[in-house]
Amino acid sequence: MAIIETRDLTYTYPGATNPAITEVSVTIEKGDFVILTGPSGCGKTTLCRCFNGLIPHFYNGNLEGEIVVAGLKVNDHKIHQIARHVGLVFQNPENQLFALSVEKDVAFGLENFAMVRDEMRKRVDWALQMAGISELSERPPHELSGGQQQRVAIASVLAMQPEIMILDEPTSFLDPVGAQKIFEVISELNKKLGITIILVEHRLDLASMYANRVIVMDEGKIVLNGEPRKIFNSEKARLIGVGIPKVTQLYQHLKIHGINLKRVPVTPQETANILREVLKHD
Amino acid sequence: MSVFEGFKFRKVSSAVHRLDPRIKFFYVIILFVMAILFTKLLALIVLFFIPLPFVFIARVNRQWLRSLRGAVFFAIIIFATNFIFGYFYPSSYTEITGAVDSLGEYLVLLERASAMTLRFVVLIASFSVFFLTTSPDHLGLALQQSHIPYEFCFAFTTAVRFVPVLADEAQTIMDAQKARGLELERGNFLKRVRNYIPILIPLIISAIRRSLELAEAMESRAWGASEKRTNLYVLKLKRTDYLLVLVSVLMLIIAVYVWLYVSIPSLTTLLSL
Ligand SMILES: Nc1ncnc2c1ncn2[C@@H]1O[C@H](COP(=O)(O)OP(=O)(O)O)[C@@H](O)[C@H]1O
Ligand SMILES: [Mg+2]
Numbered sequence: 001m002a003i004i005e006t007r008d009l010t011y012t013y014p015g016a017t018n019p020a021i022t023e024v025s026v027t028i029e030k031g032d033f034v035i036l037t038g039p040s041g042c043g044k045t046t047l048c049r050c051f052n053g054l055i056p057h058f059y060n061g062n063l064e065g066e067i068v069v070a071g072l073k074v075n076d077h078k079i080h081q082i083a084r085h086v087g088l089v090f091q092n093p094e095n096q097l098f099a100l101s102v103e104k105d106v107a108f109g110l111e112n113f114a115m116v117r118d119e120m121r122k123r124v125d126w127a128l129q130m131a132g133i134s135e136l137s138e139r140p141p142h143e144l145s146g147g148q149q150q151r152v153a154i155a156s157v158l159a160m161q162p163e164i165m166i167l168d169e170p171t172s173f174l175d176p177v178g179a180q181k182i183f184e185v186i187s188e189l190n191k192k193l194g195i196t197i198i199l200v201e202h203r204l205d206l207a208s209m210y211a212n213r214v215i216v217m218d219e220g221k222i223v224l225n226g227e228p229r230k231i232f233n234s235e236k237a238r239l240i241g242v243g244i245p246k247v248t249q250l251y252q253h254l255k256i257h258g259i260n261l262k263r264v265p266v267t268p269q270e271t272a273n274i275l276r277e278v279l280k281h282d
Numbered sequence: 283m284s285v286f287e288g289f290k291f292r293k294v295s296s297a298v299h300r301l302d303p304r305i306k307f308f309y310v311i312i313l314f315v316m317a318i319l320f321t322k323l324l325a326l327i328v329l330f331f332i333p334l335p336f337v338f339i340a341r342v343n344r345q346w347l348r349s350l351r352g353a354v355f356f357a358i359i360i361f362a363t364n365f366i367f368g369y370f371y372p373s374s375y376t377e378i379t380g381a382v383d384s385l386g387e388y389l390v391l392l393e394r395a396s397a398m399t400l401r402f403v404v405l406i407a408s409f410s411v412f413f414l415t416t417s418p419d420h421l422g423l424a425l426q427q428s429h430i431p432y433e434f435c436f437a438f439t440t441a442v443r444f445v446p447v448l449a450d451e452a453q454t455i456m457d458a459q460k461a462r463g464l465e466l467e468r469g470n471f472l473k474r475v476r477n478y479i480p481i482l483i484p485l486i487i488s489a490i491r492r493s494l495e496l497a498e499a500m501e502s503r504a505w506g507a508s509e510k511r512t513n514l515y516v517l518k519l520k521r522t523d524y525l526l527v528l529v530s531v532l533m534l535i536i537a538v539y540v541w542l543y544v545s546i547p548s549l550t551t552l553l554s555l
Contacts, residue, residue, distance in 0.1 A: 058501055080507035088502040094447060095492050096499035098440045100419045107514035108500075114508040117516065124514065142446055156503065 003164060003196050004028040004051060009065035011046060011055055020046040021220045023065070030163070033190045033197045033210055035228070037242055038217035044200045045091075047217070048166050050074065051198070053082040070163055080112065087157030089167040093149035097141040102152050103128065105141060109160040127159035131185055147178025154185060165189065166198045176206070183207050204243045208232070209267040216242055229264040247271040298340035298415045302523045303424040306412055312530040313408040316537045322546040323397040326404060332533070333408045342414040349410040350403065357399050364395035377548075389550045418442040420517070427517055440496070448489065455484050 009024040021043040028034055036044050049055040053074050056063040067074045070085035090096045099105040103124050110120045128134045131151045141149055150170050157165060167186065171179035187210040189195045201207045208214070214231040216224035218240050224231050231237055232248040247265045254261060261278065265271040298306075317329055337346045368391045372378040377390045416424075422439040426432060459480050460466070466477050540546070 052502055054498060054501060058498060079501045080504040083502060083504040083507070088499075090495065090499060092495060095495035098436075098443060098496060098500070100417070100422075100439055100443055104419065104514055109503040111511045111513055112504040112507040114510055114512050117512060117514065120512065120514055140443075142443065160504065 001030045002027045003030040003032075003070055005066075005068045006050070007066040009047075009050060009063070009067055011050065011064070012062045013046075013059065014061045016061075019220060021050075021217075024220075024222055025065075026215065026222055026225065028196065028198065028213075030196055031190070031194050032213055033187070034199065034213045034215060035204065035207055035211040036198055036200045036215045036217065037202060037204065038223075039241055042217045043220040044217055045168055046220075048088065048168050048198070048200060051164070051166055052086040052088045053077065053079040054088075083109065083160065083162075084113075085162055086164045086166065087160060087162035089150070089153050089157055089165070089170050091169045091172055093146050093153055093170075093173060094142075096153050097149060097156070100140055101138050102133065102141060102144075102155075103137040105152060106156045106159050108156060113160070123159050123161075127155040130158055130189065131155035132181075145178070146173045147175070147181055150174060150178070150182055151185060154182070158189065162195065164196045164198065166200075168200045169202070170199075171201065171203060176203075179203060180206055183210055186210075202243050204232070205245045208245055216240060228266055232266060233264045294341070296340045296415070297522065298336050298411075299417070300520075300522075301415075301526060302517055302519055303412075303416045303420045304428065304517070305519070305523045305526050306416060307424070309526055309530045310408045310412045312534050314405060315534065317401050317404045317408075319537060319541050320401075320546070321394075321397055323393050323400065323549050324552070325540070325546050326397050326400040329404050330400060330407065333411045336411050336415070340411070340415045342411070345414050346407070346410055349414070350407060353403060353406045357402060360402050361395050361399040364398045365391060368394060386550070390548070393549055419515075423513070423515055423517055426513065432511055444492075448485070451488060452481065452485055455481050 005027050007025050010019050010022050012019040024043075024047060036047070038044055046055065049059065050063070050067055051069055051074075053069075055061065056075065057079050063075070069082060072082060072085065074082065097105050099108060106124045106127050107120055110123055115123070125134070125137075128137055131154050133148060133151050133155060136144065136148060136152070141152060144152065150173075154165075154167075154170075165186065167182075171182055174182065183206055186197055186199065190197045190210070199207060199211070208228050211228055213226065214224070214228045215222055216231060216237060223240065224234065224236055229248075232242075232244045233252070237244060245266050247268055247270070250271065251261055251264055259278075261274050263270075263274060265274055313329065313332060317326065320326055320329070337343055368375060369382055372380070372382050372387070372391075375390060375394065378387045382388060382391060418439055422435045422442075425438065426435045456466070464477065464480055467474070468477065
């Protein structure tokens with residue numbers, strides 16, 4: 001079942017001459033874990049803003065084409081109505097937390113929904129636990145590390161129990177350990193709760209093992225869309241400059257030298273297994 | 283950026299910190315009214331001691347003293363103006379006949395100027411106890427529960443939240459501009475003020491960008507979804523709060539009684555007895 005569907009979506013920011021995205025037609029299925037990648041400035045953030053209604057409602061500008069998210073026509077619904085279904089986590093962890101304590105921040109969306117206090121308390125505690133930051137609940141956000149702040153941002157979106165969670169380069173301010181932790185948290189949300197994940201990411205080495213789909217954009221258009229292995233192994237991905245995982249590159253190099261592995265690997269673990277098989281046979 | 287240090291929110295807990303901020307504010311207002319009521323030095327000395335137990339219970343003596351030290355400059359100005367004004371216009375004092383020319387009359391003047399200065403110090407002392415022992419979170423909540431529009435309360439807590447962030451950023455920009463050869467401490471006063479322009483402009487631009495990102499994040503988390511928001515926390519009056527109300531009202535009654543029926547002796551006459 002499609003949870004996001006766009007047809008010929010074209011958007012131009014107010015005052016801009018060229019559209020930031022052109023004729024984007026994409027379908028995302030319920031329960032998918034999608035990685036959205038591509039060179040910077042190619043329109044990934046713009047597309048994310050369309051998914052939760054910031055475009056056109058917050059940015060105005062000119063939006064053409066059709067977009068339906070979680071059964072709602074984005075054009076006809078307010079951002080706060082869409083927010084019940086779609087959560088958006090931004091790149092800079094610092095600028096999306098505004099309260100003086102972590103739990104207050106996590107409660108922000110629920111307060112906006114006018115949820116009764118007892119239920120809100122339960123939801124907040126649940127979201128903190130899912131994000132693995134229960135022990136931080138009373139700390140002021142500005143005293144936390146970037147990775148912790150980003151997990152607070154995830155918890156604050158999660159508390160609203162959206163069906164879709166979009167994360168726009170959530171790890172670009174973080175170190176590899178912090179990034180890994182974020183990927184683990186969102187993968188849990190995807191597997192356990194069935195939340196559809198759209199992750200905008202450059203660090204494909206770490207992230208691709210969790211995804212079942214990769215979408216590559218270039219110059220405002222979707223140029224590749226499919227199974228991670230297929231995409232990473234394609235010539236086009238290499239030409240655009242997608243950060244193809246190292247182990248997939250290894251596969252390609254081996255192939256050039258006449259060594260054909262049975263499958264295209266995306267994780268080191270997988271590669272190790274495939275190589276072990278090959279070496280045993282020799 | 284030591285200027286910002288005083289704004290930094292420190293999480294401490296004591297009986298005074300846990301008092302309801304609305305009640306604490308009520309208490310401060312009562313002190314305020316009492317300080318305005320009396321002009322006699324003796325009364326104001328008594329008033330000065332009233333907030334002291336709070337300072338010790340809350341263990342904020344160091345910060346409290348620092349805020350008093352910050353008031354020294356204004357205190358001196360207040361003292362000087364009162365003294366000089368009294369000297370040139372002695373007719374406003376019933377105790378003084380003609381020009382100020384005897385030791386006794388100088389003492390009267392001195393006592394009056396001291397009283398006015400102490401009145402100011404009492405106000406600063408009690409307000410700083412309030413701000414030192416009330417977390418911004420609590421204060422925002424108190425504003426909200428006093429029917430102040432939520433937008434305003436939100437702006438207040440968010441401003442407090444971003445003070446340390448902006449302070450850090452100002453420091454970073456300063457370091458960056460210094461590394462490019464900007465000399466802040468050079469030239470006369472006007473030149474020095476101008477030196478800060480290359481720091482202010484990036485700071486303002488980044489603050490604007492930050493506020494746009496914040497607005498985006500707020501929208502994405504359903505800002506404005508319902509007419510009446512709820513709140514994770516709620517302030518409830520406890521027994522100690524009622525106790526403080528009682529104490530405050532009693533103090534006010536005593537003060538009004540003394541003001542009406544008791545003539546407070548001046549310190550000079552008291553000492554010369
Ligand atoms: N707020 C904005 N106003 C005007 N133009 C914008 C805005 N945000 C992005 N753009 C433009 O839209 C294009 C796509 O940007 P963006 O979606 O941010 O790309 P990405 O997230 O892939 O780096 C870029 O050319 C960028 O300059
Ligand atoms: Mg982007």
